[in-house]
Amino acid sequence: MLKQLRQNEHSQLLTVLIFDQFEEFFFDHKDTASKREFYEFLRECVEIPYVKVILSLREDYISYLLELNRTTPLTNSPDGKIIASASVDKTVKLWRINGTLIQSQQKHKKRVFAVSFSPNAHGKTLASASMDGRVILWNFDLDDLLIRGCNWLRDYLKTNPNISEEDRHLCDGIGTQE
Structure with missing residues (x-):
């Protein structure tokens, strides 16, 4: 066949x-x-x-x-609630255990042949590897992403004249100022 x-x-x-x-x-x-x-x-x-x-x-x-x-390139999260799949179409997809697609990411340039959740990060990091020779670490730690985002935006919020006074303080108290 x-x-x-x-x-x-x-x-x-x-x-x-x-x-x-x-x-x-x-x-x-x-x-x-x-x-x-x-x-x-x-x-x-x-x-x-x-x-x-x-x-x-x-x-x-x-x-x-x-x-x-x-x-085949499938893996489930440590809590068993999410399945990650790799694909020949260069995508990494996250699925609920009932089969509902949560998210699809296409960051690789060639076929993705492996995906794996990190057991040490409580399933908040996913690694994907592809035929383009790259390994991508996907960060699903929302607290960490919020801290990184605020550290990146902090100067913009403080110095942009088009930002309202209320919005200037969106990241106050989140993470550390670098």
Whole structure:
């Protein structure tokens, strides 16, 4: 089948593979080896530019896809509430465990092949690596981001003549003045 999909790619034919009721896969394939073989097939499919893969499954089975972590770029946050995915389209996406997209970022220049939450930062830092040779650390610590933002804006708020007196004090008491 991969041979045919690659021929379609060379002919610039878009092929859509739809796996409806995908949760049945987990009933039919209980052993890791047979799952891994199919996951590898899916990974190869999504790397072909003219192939789109659609998995349709019940919401309560989305967590089963986390076992793909060994063969595809998925990781879950330490608290188990967020899934991060890497993609051939150069994006890093954050998902709720129910499958709802939270955020999509495209900062890499080539395919992203790995994502991992930092266990030491309580899941507030995500690392992504791509074929462009870069590793990006994504900071999700909102307190830290607020401090950094205020440190960056502080001079602007104090010196810009177009800022209201009330707005000049937005960052008072937040972080340290450098």
